[in-house]
Amino acid sequence: MTYLETKNLCKYFGGLKAVDQVNFQVEEGQLKSIIGPNGAGKTTLFNLLSGLYSPTDGKIYFRGKEITNKRMNQISQIGITKTFQITHIFPRLTVFENVRISAQSRKTSFNFWRKADSLDDINERTMKILEMFQLAASNDRVASTLSHGEKKYLEIGIALATGPQLLLLDEPTAGMSPAETILATELIRNLRDKLKLTIILVEHDMSVVMKISDEVVCLNEGRVLACGSPDEISCNEEVQRVYLGGRKEC
Amino acid sequence: MKVDKTDTLRTKTSHRVVWITLLVFLIAPHIISTPLMTEIMIFGLFALGFNLLLGQTGILSFGHAAYFGLGCYGCGMSIRYFGLSVWGGLVFSMVLGTLLAAIVGALAIKKRGVYFAMISMAVAQMFYFMALSPFKKWTGGEDGLKFIPKLSLSFPFQVDLQSPFPLYYFVYAIMGVSILCIWRILNSPFGRLLQAIRENEQRTIASGYNVTMAKFISLLFSGLFSALAGGLFCVYLGYGPLSALFWLTSGTILMMTILGGMHTFIGPVVGVAVFLYAQNKLSWVLREWELVVGILFMTLILIFPEGIVGTIKSKYAARKAAVQEVGEAD
Numbered sequence: 277m278t279y280l281e282t283k284n285l286c287k288y289f290g291g292l293k294a295v296d297q298v299n300f301q302v303e304e305g306q307l308k309s310i311i312g313p314n315g316a317g318k319t320t321l322f323n324l325l326s327g328l329y330s331p332t333d334g335k336i337y338f339r340g341k342e343i344t345n346k347r348m349n350q351i352s353q354i355g356i357t358k359t360f361q362i363t364h365i366f367p368r369l370t371v372f373e374n375v376r377i378s379a380q381s382r383k384t385s386f387n388f389w390r391k392a393d394s395l396d397d398i399n400e401r402t403m404k405i406l407e408m409f410q411l412a413a414s415n416d417r418v419a420s421t422l423s424h425g426e427k428k429y430l431e432i433g434i435a436l437a438t439g440p441q442l443l444l445l446d447e448p449t450a451g452m453s454p455a456e457t458i459l460a461t462e463l464i465r466n467l468r469d470k471l472k473l474t475i476i477l478v479e480h481d482m483s484v485v486m487k488i489s490d491e492v493v494c495l496n497e498g499r500v501l502a503c504g505s506p507d508e509i510s511c512n513e514e515v516q517r518v519y520l521g522g523r524k525e526c
Numbered sequence: 527m528k529v530d531k532t533d534t535l536r537t538k539t540s541h542r543v544v545w546i547t548l549l550v551f552l553i554a555p556h557i558i559s560t561p562l563m564t565e566i567m568i569f570g571l572f573a574l575g576f577n578l579l580l581g582q583t584g585i586l587s588f589g590h591a592a593y594f595g596l597g598c599y600g601c602g603m604s605i606r607y608f609g610l611s612v613w614g615g616l617v618f619s620m621v622l623g624t625l626l627a628a629i630v631g632a633l634a635i636k637k638r639g640v641y642f643a644m645i646s647m648a649v650a651q652m653f654y655f656m657a658l659s660p661f662k663k664w665t666g667g668e669d670g671l672k673f674i675p676k677l678s679l680s681f682p683f684q685v686d687l688q689s690p691f692p693l694y695y696f697v698y699a700i701m702g703v704s705i706l707c708i709w710r711i712l713n714s715p716f717g718r719l720l721q722a723i724r725e726n727e728q729r730t731i732a733s734g735y736n737v738t739m740a741k742f743i744s745l746l747f748s749g750l751f752s753a754l755a756g757g758l759f760c761v762y763l764g765y766g767p768l769s770a771l772f773w774l775t776s777g778t779i780l781m782m783t784i785l786g787g788m789h790t791f792i793g794p795v796v797g798v799a800v801f802l803y804a805q806n807k808l809s810w811v812l813r814e815w816e817l818v819v820g821i822l823f824m825t826l827i828l829i830f831p832e833g834i835v836g837t838i839k840s841k842y843a844a845r846k847a848a849v850q851e852v853g854e855a856d
Contacts, residue, residue, distance in 0.1 A: 349731045349732075349733075349735055349737070352733060353734045358732055364728055364729040364732070366725035367725060367726070368725055368789070373718070376718075377719065377721075377722045380718065380719075381734040381735050385719055385740065386740075387714055388710075388711050388716045388717075390714055390715060391713055391714065392713055392715045395715070435733075437733075
């Protein structure tokens with residue numbers, strides 16, 4: 277089943293065609309990566325899908341329903357949640373509260389009287405997610421004291437706490453150490469395999485992309501240059517020319 | 527499953543802070559001058575209301591004198607012209623404060639940072655000048671609102687609000703209930719949402735919250751409690767001073783809040799207490815108190831960069847962490 281679909285999606289900033297006539301589908305349970313050189317429109321495409329920007333033209337469908345002009349919080353409530361390229365966490369709150377507040381968004385937001393800490397199901401859900409990211413031991417630490425890699429995990433945890441059906445990850449391994457990258461790759465794979473999440477990934481680290489993607493889309497200057505399996509993409513001459521650099525024998 | 531232990535711990539300490547504060551205010555008028563303590567409570571409530579917006583939601587309003595002053599005049603005028611009781615006057619001020627917050631919110635809540643601050647300040651100045659001249663007939667202009675009938679309570683029992691002690695405990699009761707309400711709001715799911723907005727608005731939206739609505743409601747609560755404080759100020763003074771609406775009041779409440787620590791629950795009240803106490807004592811000694819206040823403020827902020835309560839709290843937390851680390855190393 278086609279989960280997410282864009283039809284002739286465009287976003288222009290003045291004369292700049294950041295995203296230009298992009299048609300693209302994601303199937304349920306798929307892990308799809310978007311690659312491309314800097315300025316290719318990857319993050320803009322993400323911002324369109326997550327509702328941060330509204331498109332200049334074109335349409336977006338999620339599970340057959342049009343979601344083109346919905347705002348970011350509405351998109352999140354529909355089941356699409358994103359992480360940001362530059363890590364967005366709640367720096368002065370505890371690690372636990374970072375995830376808890378996000379989990380709470382599915383239950384209640386304008387309850388002024390009940391004690392937030394007494395929402396047992398939310399607390400339980402939060403602990404489960406923290407355990408998944410090996411952050412359970414640091415649950416009472418202030419989030420700003422975490423290492424860069426841990427903050428990146430935490431943000432994925434925050435996104436996951438909303439219980440999304442489709443997860444948009446914007447460069448989740450950027451700035452991570454090689455060891456952290458390996459763990460993150462494993463984690464993302466688990467999100468698809470064990471939690472059955474559909475994932476769209478923007479990533480520059482080709483080793484990560486090639487290892488875990490079901491399908492790869494290469495963007496260039498706002499347009500789709502190529503789309504296919506990781507092997508097809510790494511052998512595609514156009515992609516090699518604009519992005520991967522150098523030739524690889526296939 | 528066990529609830530995160532430090533989180534409940536933190537909530538408990540915060541809860542304890544509320545009770546300690548109430549206890550201190552219960553005894554204090556017997557030690558320190560009663561009128562001064564009354565004033566500290568009123569401005570303390572104002573600062574708590576103000577800090578709902580500044581410290582908890584991360585929105586700077588530079589026009590909170592509008593809510594305070596509107597509450598003050600609203601209470602006084604409704605008693606003088608409509609013959610309302612003191613209770614009626616206070617309820618009237620809360621309604622006015624909330625209404626004004628709704629109007630300001632509808633106009634400006636989507637504006638960020640300094641733009642919101644400027645719009646709120648403009649609104650406050652508008653009220654100031656309205657009270658100063660066009661509505662002079664009703665507001666008393668620069669003399670302030672006078673000729674409010676002698677204030678007393680007949681419900682739930684007869685209290686004469688002219689003498690300091692009964693007045694003090696009347697204000698105490700209202701402030702006590704308000705402080706408990708504010709504490710409760712801040713620890714509710716909604717209160718936690720406000721914190722999240724303060725910490726990272728984008729992330730909060732991306733997690734599916736309607737942030738604009740949350741900020742709007744935060745402003746309503748802030749307006750409500752600030753106006754209630756204003757109403758109490760009128761009951762305390764027995765008249766409505768024009769200075770309650772002046773922009774300096776907005777500045778002072780901001781200064782007091784930062785001085786006490788805007789990222790803590792009780793900090794604003796401590797800031798108010800220190801400020802008003804110093805003002806009271808120093809103006810006995812020095813006639814040019816305003817000269818000293820700047821220096822005093824700078825000195826205190828240099829010693830307590832996160833405000834008095836904020837800095838003490840983080841120093842304490844750092845020490846506790848250090849002790850724990852040593853313990854673990856052993």
